[in-house]
């Protein structure tokens with residue numbers, strides 16, 4: 001089995017790896033954006049004289065002076081194109097200056113007049129403008145119904161009706177969004193912190209009315225994204241606009257304080273779950289109804305009820321998404337959008353049902369394992385959730401568990417354990433790749449994949465080495481540039497499957513005909529020909545142990561253990577990091593993370609990592625990730641299902657269920673902070 005250490009690890013720890021803001025072309029100047037200070041209204045004047053009085057200031061761009069851009073799918077990229085303000089923090093001006101300090105000072109001196117309008121930003125359960133959209137994200141129908149849920153529910157012996165709430169969450173990757181851009185002879189070069197340089201290239205070309213090959217986007221190293229860098233964001237457009245305006249390279253690195261308003265976030269959700277069962281825990285009816293929030297700029301409907309269409313057998317089922325468009329920044333992807341918040345509610349509800357039936361929560365899940373995907377009746381390409389639950393229970397030491405809540409006391413601490421399942425779809429997208437035989441006996445893989453810290457480069461080296469039947473140290477991997485063969489973004493956990501498929505195809509082609517020297521391959525036809533009669537998903541089971549201080553209510557995690565089934569694991573060291581990283585982020589969501597919408601200002605209050613708490617080392621005890629190797633012939637030649645997002649799904653429910661087991665208190669709102677428990 002391959003066991004390859006991260007190829008760029010040395011570059012990263014020595015500081016040699018260059019991120020978007022580490023690029024310093026000659027004569028580079030700096031741009032600082034000015035955010036709107038109202039949540040809804042119209043800009044009536046931008047006072048720039050004070051800023052322009054500083055000779056180091058080269059330009060101030062506003063909606064009046066910025067060049068016109070062509071429209072693209074995401075209206076949030078039409079920066080400085082209109083005086084309308086759709087949310088607080090939206091950019092209303094951009095200062096370009098010789099130094100970063102001068103640009104910051106000048107930006108602080110810009111005064112903007114607004115015609116302010118009343119704003120509406122709080123998600124409330126009875127919001128009069130809530131509606132059912134046509135679709136949730138990912139092309140999922142907003143509603144699905146099987147059987148007569150209402151009748152089944154009314155007649156059932158065991159019933160649960162519970163509402164779960166999650167506030168807005170922000171991705172807060174370690175590296176803030178940044179871009180360094182310059183123009184030369186009508187060509188645009190941008191180093192951008194992005195999960196997909198191909199998409200950024202296409203979008204910039206469309207915005208500026210250029211042929212695609214006149215735009216080069218480089219994302220060689222990216223310090224995390226978790227979805228917030230999955231689509232082009234306003235900063236990259238501003239950097240390109242500014243560089244064109246001043247005729248010099250421009251660097252724009254977003255201050256963390258501005259991120260919350262312009263790079264997307266996980267929408268808050270209110271989720272009602274109703275379960276109907278017989279006394280033996282057999283599900284008869286399942287309803288998962290979700291209300292979430294979008295902006296007035298663009299409809300974004302997180303597909304939060306979708307995992308309930310995948311998980312458990314239930315003769316009657318109802319899954320509904322509703323949304324309300326308010327004066328907030330448009331939400332976007334955050335690690336396992338849909339599955340992550342949805343499974344907090346569903347897996348908490350399953351734990352509640354287990355208690356109502358007097359059943360062990362592992363056993364309850366096993367009793368409701370479906371033979372086919374419940375919503376579609378399709379066969380699973382592979383599904384080893386039951387094996388993950390059993391193996392996890394064994395490794396965790398679940399068998400001795402006393403089910404009674406609130407009885408294990410160690411001094412001031414109450415101790416408990418909880419379990420929840422994980423799931424994430426096995427997605428794949430068409431990709432191209434090239435493999436070259438070099439004269440020194442090494443091989444070069446060329447593909448515009450992105451490594452956002454996942455180990456993508458390393459996994460692709462393993463895939464290529466296996467297909468070429470050579471040791472991995474003879475393979476070099478070039479990724480992260482839009483002039484490399486086109487490839488999908490690092491998102492939807494589809495990277496290894498999608499890129500790996502193209503790399504595998506090119507490499508096997510070259511092995512078959514070495515005389516070719518170079519083979520370029522596309523998987524467009526293969527992906528199109530995939531048998532859609534199979535449902536493809538990864539699964540997992542997570543077990544948590546917590547302690548709760550009876551005086552302060554503080555919850556601390558003692559250990560976390562997950563067992564996953566995600567196809568073939570291409571490279572264990574980097575895969576383990578992905579799964580453990582997802583679980584840590586899930587624990588962070590469970591215990592710490594939350595943004596709060598300030599209704600007066602119309603803005604999220606948290607501006608930095610002092611206010612928006614993410615788990616640090618002291619919050620993270622022992623975390624173990626294991627997997628069951630799946631040999632699934634219905635996936636792709638590398639046999640991969642994707643693991644980047646699976647690890648965060650279910651963690652929060654496992655922790656919340658452990659808190660209930662420890663204390664007897666059911667917390668249906670994240671984070672599980674002391675104020676909820678006391």
Ligand code: MOS
Pocket residue numbers: 195225226227228230333334335336337490491492493645
């Ligand atoms: Mo992930 S949230 O699909 O980048």
